Amino acid sequence: MKLLKKIYLVIIFLFLYAPIGVLFFLSFNNSRSRSHWGGFTLNWYKELLSDPDILKAFFNSLSVAFISASLAVIIGTCAALCIFNLKKAFKNIILYLTKIPMINPDIVTGVSLMILFIFLFDLLKFGSFGYFTLLLSHVVFNVPYVIFSVLPRLDYLNNNIFEAALDLGATPSYALKKIILPEIMPGVITGFLFAFTLSIDDFIISFFNTGSGVNNLSVLIYSMARRGIHPKINALSSLMFICVLILLYLVNKRDLILNK
Amino acid sequence: MLCIKKIMIREGNFKLRKTFLWSYIFWIIIFIFVPIVLVCYYGFTQEKNNLFFFSLDNFSRAFKLIYIKVFFRSIVLALICTVICFLIGYPVAYILAEKNFKFSSQLLFLFLVPMWMNMLLRTYAWFVILENNGLINFVLSLMGLKKISFLYNNQAIVLGMVYNFLPFMILPIYNSLKKIDLNIIEAAQDLGANAFKIFIKIILPLSLSGIFSGVTMVFMPAVTSFIISNLLGGGKFMLIGNLIEQEFLRTGDWHFGCALSIILIIIIFCFDFIFRLGNKKNNNDNYGGSLF
Amino acid sequence: MNKIKFLLLILVLILSGCEKKNDEKNLSLYSYGDYVNQEILDIYYKETGIKVNCDTFATSEDAYIKIKNGGINYDLIIASDYIIERMIKENLLQELDLDEIKNFNLIDDRFKNLDFDFENKYSVPYAWGTVGILFNKKVIKKNNLSWNILWDEKYKNKIFMYDNARDNIAITLKKLGYSVNTCDDKKLEEAKKELIKQKKIIQAYLSDAIKDKMINDEALLALCYSGDALFCCKVNKNLDYVIPDEGSNFWIDGIGILKCSEKKKEASKFINFLCREDIGLLNTEHICHSTVNKKVLEALPDEIKKNKIYWPSEKDFKRCEIYHDLGDVLKKYDVIWTEVLAED
Numbered sequence: 001m002k003l004l005k006k007i008y009l010v011i012i013f014l015f016l017y018a019p020i021g022v023l024f025f026l027s028f029n030n031s032r033s034r035s036h037w038g039g040f041t042l043n044w045y046k047e048l049l050s051d052p053d054i055l056k057a058f059f060n061s062l063s064v065a066f067i068s069a070s071l072a073v074i075i076g077t078c079a080a081l082c083i084f085n086l087k088k089a090f091k092n093i094i095l096y097l098t099k100i101p102m103i104n105p106d107i108v109t110g111v112s113l114m115i116l117f118i119f120l121f122d123l124l125k126f127g128s129f130g131y132f133t134l135l136l137s138h139v140v141f142n143v144p145y146v147i148f149s150v151l152p153r154l155d156y157l158n159n160n161i162f163e164a165a166l167d168l169g170a171t172p173s174y175a176l177k178k179i180i181l182p183e184i185m186p187g188v189i190t191g192f193l194f195a196f197t198l199s200i201d202d203f204i205i206s207f208f209n210t211g212s213g214v215n216n217l218s219v220l221i222y223s224m225a226r227r228g229i230h231p232k233i234n235a236l237s238s239l240m241f242i243c244v245l246i247l248l249y250l251v252n253k254r255d256l257i258l259n260k
Numbered sequence: 261m262l263c264i265k266k267i268m269i270r271e272g273n274f275k276l277r278k279t280f281l282w283s284y285i286f287w288i289i290i291f292i293f294v295p296i297v298l299v300c301y302y303g304f305t306q307e308k309n310n311l312f313f314f315s316l317d318n319f320s321r322a323f324k325l326i327y328i329k330v331f332f333r334s335i336v337l338a339l340i341c342t343v344i345c346f347l348i349g350y351p352v353a354y355i356l357a358e359k360n361f362k363f364s365s366q367l368l369f370l371f372l373v374p375m376w377m378n379m380l381l382r383t384y385a386w387f388v389i390l391e392n393n394g395l396i397n398f399v400l401s402l403m404g405l406k407k408i409s410f411l412y413n414n415q416a417i418v419l420g421m422v423y424n425f426l427p428f429m430i431l432p433i434y435n436s437l438k439k440i441d442l443n444i445i446e447a448a449q450d451l452g453a454n455a456f457k458i459f460i461k462i463i464l465p466l467s468l469s470g471i472f473s474g475v476t477m478v479f480m481p482a483v484t485s486f487i488i489s490n491l492l493g494g495g496k497f498m499l500i501g502n503l504i505e506q507e508f509l510r511t512g513d514w515h516f517g518c519a520l521s522i523i524l525i526i527i528i529f530c531f532d533f534i535f536r537l538g539n540k541k542n543n544n545d546n547y548g549g550s551l552f
Numbered sequence: 553m554n555k556i557k558f559l560l561l562i563l564v565l566i567l568s569g570c571e572k573k574n575d576e577k578n579l580s581l582y583s584y585g586d587y588v589n590q591e592i593l594d595i596y597y598k599e600t601g602i603k604v605n606c607d608t609f610a611t612s613e614d615a616y617i618k619i620k621n622g623g624i625n626y627d628l629i630i631a632s633d634y635i636i637e638r639m640i641k642e643n644l645l646q647e648l649d650l651d652e653i654k655n656f657n658l659i660d661d662r663f664k665n666l667d668f669d670f671e672n673k674y675s676v677p678y679a680w681g682t683v684g685i686l687f688n689k690k691v692i693k694k695n696n697l698s699w700n701i702l703w704d705e706k707y708k709n710k711i712f713m714y715d716n717a718r719d720n721i722a723i724t725l726k727k728l729g730y731s732v733n734t735c736d737d738k739k740l741e742e743a744k745k746e747l748i749k750q751k752k753i754i755q756a757y758l759s760d761a762i763k764d765k766m767i768n769d770e771a772l773l774a775l776c777y778s779g780d781a782l783f784c785c786k787v788n789k790n791l792d793y794v795i796p797d798e799g800s801n802f803w804i805d806g807i808g809i810l811k812c813s814e815k816k817k818e819a820s821k822f823i824n825f826l827c828r829e830d831i832g833l834l835n836t837e838h839i840c841h842s843t844v845n846k847k848v849l850e851a852l853p854d855e856i857k858k859n860k861i862y863w864p865s866e867k868d869f870k871r872c873e874i875y876h877d878l879g880d881v882l883k884k885y886d887v888i889w890t891e892v893l894a895e896d
Contacts, residue, residue, distance in 0.1 A: 212624060212625040
């Protein structure tokens with residue numbers, strides 16, 4: 001029985017990793033063909049790292065993820081602070097509206113934001129799709145995730161502590177900084193990480209809300225994959241996989257140390 | 261004096277809070293409410309000579325048999341994918357969650373790593389493997405077998421979906437299984453229940469919440485995805501996502517596209533409602549709140 | 553203090569993201585994938601210090617939709633004949649100043665003043681070609697093919713088609729013996745039925761990926777543009793290209809300046825640069841699409857010039873029709889195509 005379980009896990013494990021392994025292997029293949037080994041090479045990596053489009057898209061992905069997550073954290077935390085002790089009915093309405101981008105299919109969110117942007121451009125007679133719309137659309141779908149990771153923390157929080165601090169002469173901002181923020185910090189960090197990963201992994205919303213030559217990595221990969229298979233993408237996958245592995249390992253290691 | 265100051269501070273605090281609240285409501289109106297209104301506006305209108313007029317034509321077109329087939333196909337494929345994910349994922353979560361299993365958290369970590377890779381790259385990987393001259397056919401030809409075309413059919417799409425969404429099934433089920441109080445199982449054992457009975461009567465019902473959030477997290481993206489069917493289906497198998505993309509980016513018929521989006525939203529909310537009914541107990545940690 | 557630093561960091565990052573776009577001297581070009589040789593853009597940068605950023609689309613209908621919707625900021629566009637015709641009608645292109653484009657007179661008269669842009673007020677021809685069948689001559693040992701071969705059950709799962717409405721419907725109309733610019737509902741309905749029938753034996757509807765797939769022998773037959781076909785035949789010697797007996801489409805892509813561009817002068821200079829002999833030569837050798845430039849044609853080596861794919865015979869040429877903008881009928885084309893794709 002035990003052996004059976006192990007075999008099962010190994011099979012699923014292979015299923016999950018085989019494709020990545022194949023790409024990793026092919027990224028060293030000195031031939032564009034997929035079924036024929038042309039010798040070992042690092043050329044594809046060299047080409048990858050000297051391709052300005054890919055580097056730019058990579059930078060865009062990272063910066064959009066970082067900035068949109070930061071902005072979402074600021075907006076989401078402020079919003080959560082205002083929402084959490086509203087009257088129940090009003091709170092529920094706002095929370096329900098907040099939840100819409102989470103439940104809505106990505107494609108509808110992407111499309112509706114695209115319509116909104118075009119509508120606004122028309123109204124303002126100004127603006128075009130590009131970095132800014134990409135960033136804004138990411139902030140829009142990131143905010144709810146931050147709010148919903150901060151709110152539970154606020155619910156745990158005893159409101160009396162805040163009042164007590166005020167009674168003891170603390171200014172609200174001081175009380176906020178010293179009492180509320182430390183309490184909700186784990187929620188904020190979770191929200192940030194969540195927003196960051198969602199943003200970096202997003203394709204659909206970016207696809208509809210970017211333009212004028214601004215690509216992020218997902219959109220670029222899509223347009224490359226449409227044109228056929230290129231070993232450069234294999235190299236890119238391998239690099240990304242290694243980065244993800246190292247990053248996750250570090251995060252987990254940190255958690256383990258902190259837990260001890 | 262102090263009292264007055266305190267009241268003033270509170271007033272100020274209140275005002276600040278109010279401005280924040282109103283700015284957030286403003287944000288909701290612009291970025292959540294207005295887009296939906298715009299989608300509805302386009303969905304219920306038609307255009308002639310730059311004039312918009314009310315019309316239900318888009319919806320009557322969407323309910324033509326040929327488009328109903330598209331909706332049906334998407335839902336069926338997503339259901340198949342969800343069922344397969346469940347059948348594969350539950351045992352994995354179960355084995356990993358067993359109390360005497362060594363390194364379970366490390367192994368879980370390994371099972372989740374592919375989830376962090378870019379979805380397009382994950383799909384693209386299968387694209388390379390399934391080709392007529394891809395790896396699988398290469399192995400087949402080494403064994404002297406005939407080549408089979410794996411790419412560009414329904415199975416390829418389901419495979420791509422399962423591969424992409426499997427971790428989303430494993431994780432919530434694992435979490436809910438880990439939460440089960442082992443004493444209950446021991447008590448059942450003491451009372452003479454066999455392993456099968458324990459599983460059916462105790463473990464399965466207690467992991468139901470995990471199953472439901474897993475199903476939600478697999479089914480929802482599977483219904484709406486269009487990249488997987490595009491890359492692995494070769495454009496032959498149109499899903500709702502493809503149809504909406506087609507209307508917005510290729511034919512430019514926003515009115516029809518918006519009508520389709522409205523129908524899609526309704527479908528998704530229905531399924532969401534159903535899953536939620538089944539999962540009333542803990543609706544706090546749905547949607548990946550458990551991812552971290 | 554930390555917060556302020558954090559906000560500043562964010563601001564800097566946002567600005568660094570936006571700053572690149574505001575570069576005054578850059579030109580942006582919207583074109584098909586792999587349609588402009590990167591080398592010539594580098595040369596242009598070296599000569600003038602102006603960087604031309606090239607963004608790509610899959611089909612020119614997609615590009616037209618994006619431009620019509622607005623919110624897009626490109627200076628130049630390379631698009632198909634009938635799309636240019638439509639963009640002119642809808643006032644999306646700027647009138648050209650042919651005095652700025654001196655090299656215009658190098659262009660072969662055959663490609664000037666065509667119906668879609670009479671007098672070339674809005675566009676300068678960029679490249680041309682035909683639509684035909686790219687096939688594996690090791691398996692299909694024929695010199696002449698009919699469009700019917702794309703409907704032949706024998707080649708089930710061995711055929712690639714383009715994933716755009718116009719080309720698929722046009723060749724189906726040709727197969728049925730009609731014009732590529734048919735507007736008649738009955739004939740279009742007939743074409744739709746044929747396409748649905750064909751869908752069962754198609755391996756996939758692809759766009760640019762057809763090249764890569766055919767080079768790797770993933771299928772025996774594919775609908776293909778002549779330039780792409782030539783590229784494939786060069787790499788994979790088993791392939792050949794033919795314009796079917798029933799005739800086909802002959803297309804010209806032109807380059808124009810978009811209404812939203814504020815850099816008309818620089819854009820005109822770039823168009824002029826593209827029409828230069830050495831540049832045209834570099835470009836046509838790379839992208840493989842036939843040149844519109846008579847000087848370039850003279851300078852080309854015989855093996856390309858005499859190549860039937862690159863420069864079809866007069867007889868083949870006569871069998872080909874050019875697409876026209878069909879106005880509202882094109883919406884019907886879109887509906888037909890959507891329904892073909894939606895069918896099982």
